[in-house]
Amino acid sequence: MSVVFQEGVLSDIARVTMGQSPKKEFVSSTQEGLPLLNGPTEFGSSHPTPVQWSTSFSKTAEPGDILFCVRGSTTGRMNWADQQYAIGRGIASISAINPQERHFVRAAIDLVLPELLAAATGSTFPNVSRLQLSELPVALPSAAVRTEISGLLGALDDKIESNLRVRNLCRDLGGNLVADTVRSAPSTQLEHYTASISRGVTPQYYKDEDASPVLVLNQKCIRDGWVTPELARLMTPRAREKSQAIARLDDLLVNSTGQGTLGRLARWDSDDPIYVDSHVTVVKADPRRIYPVLMPYLVFPLQDEIEHMATGSTGQTELSPSRLAQLNVPLLSLEEQRPLSARLVALEAQAHYCQVQSLKLTELRDALLPELMSGRMRVDEAGCLVSEALDEEVADV
Structure with a gap:
């Protein structure tokens, strides 16, 4: 049975909050107040790493929100909010009205992002407004189908993020091994x-x-x-x-x-x-x-x-x-290096494997996204592909 899509806009399924920068006297690096995001400098592969905090702010992003860069050459970059953040004027927070649809909302933005960026970069200083984001065109299936699509894309995103956490853990473990070895060198x-x-x-x-x-x-x-x-x-x-x-x-x-x-x-x-x-x-x-x-x-x-x-x-x-x-x-002498380097080689090999697997899953996600969001592929068909990909990764470990 084919899925019926209706024409809609982003504001039908999400709320957009534009950031507002706090006054300088309320901003510091002392970790007092809320972590502050002013732009993509703090963005990571999925979540930000804050370097500033603010004790007085007017706009926030909540856990699970999409953080969207709205100014400058990095317009369109996105991260997930993993905690509450104060947001400055370089950031917009996009919150799914139904939290179970947040990955569908992200997919809807991804699908029309090239057109949005083309419009934004037509000016001397790229800038995306709240109105532009709120009125992004979105093809909307039923709420039940949106939740199913969001669940599939979320499963891929979660596994990609898990792989990247393992990759970073391997690097951190290697760094700790080296730090212990060179402490008195x-x-x-x-x-x-x-x-x-x-x-x-x-x-x-x-x-x-x-x-x-x-x-x-x-x-x-x-x-x-x-x-x-x-x-x-x-x-x-x-x-x-x-x-x-x-x-x-x-x-x-x-x-x-x-x-x-x-x-x-x-x-x-x-x-x-x-x-x-x-x-x-x-x-x-x-x-x-x-x-x-x-x-x-x-x-x-x-x-x-x-x-x-x-x-x-x-x-x-x-x-x-x-x-x-x-x-x-x-x-360090070569004798001191030898056992350390052997462990680093093993850790880096595991990190590289995680990166390769994440890239494969990202390619699958990017291929499925337009098919699911247009109705050209049924959710159950995509679900089989996602299950096979995740099962194959487990078998490779």
Whole structure:
């Protein structure tokens, strides 16, 4: 039996609350009051990590709400609220009228997001209004079907989030192992461990040339110790290879340009090599002095120190490879490193597996979303695909 859809708008199934920034005197980093979100800086893969708090605020997001960026170049980015937040003017809170439909609401936004962004980016400074969000067109099946669709998409989202939590736990466990090992270790400069420290290439971005394009990572790809290759861009292949600018397994990647971005770190965790652009520094380990998997772990805790090594004026800060080479890191012998690196390899392998599984489930979710939201696929058919995917993942563990 086919599902009947009716034309509607987002306000039929959700409430939109636009944020309002508190006065500066009520904002601090002392964790007093409610955690404050002003924009996507605090956004994670699913939930935010707040860095500011406010003791006086007028607009809030509640647990389970969708957090939607409404201003600037990051307009359209979304996270889930995992607790109550004070929200500033860069954020809107979107709350499902029926909490059981919250994943349906998110899917409805995802489906029309490209059109919304096209309208928002037509101005000098992208900006989405409450009216634009409230009047987003939505195809609405019955409430019962909306709940079923929400449940299916929620099951996928929950498993994706669970995988990412395990991935982050693996990294945290590795960090704790390293911290315990280096607690009383002497220090040396980073260059002691490295085969090369080099900026990436200046890409010629791909524009439908005859040659097949290649991927190039940029600073947006690097956050919280991880790389998001989906944000990489396409460039025209180089006439001459620059091997030092190609990230390979266990290489450390360091964002090296711009206040607020400079200093972000990641480990390249794939066997597939990839170019990075000139705003990113590639640090390659010398295996005669360090097990490559260990080097990123020695540097991860030092992001604040790296930020302070930058030179240049505000907004134009740069980190040169020569200055990065002078970073003080713990000194360990190969004998001390050996048992530690073996455990790190196992943890990173598990983290990589979780990431791969999350990407597969995300692809399934993205494929099902337009089919379910248009009625081209029945909920029970999609349910079989979701069950098979989740059962297959359990069997692989």
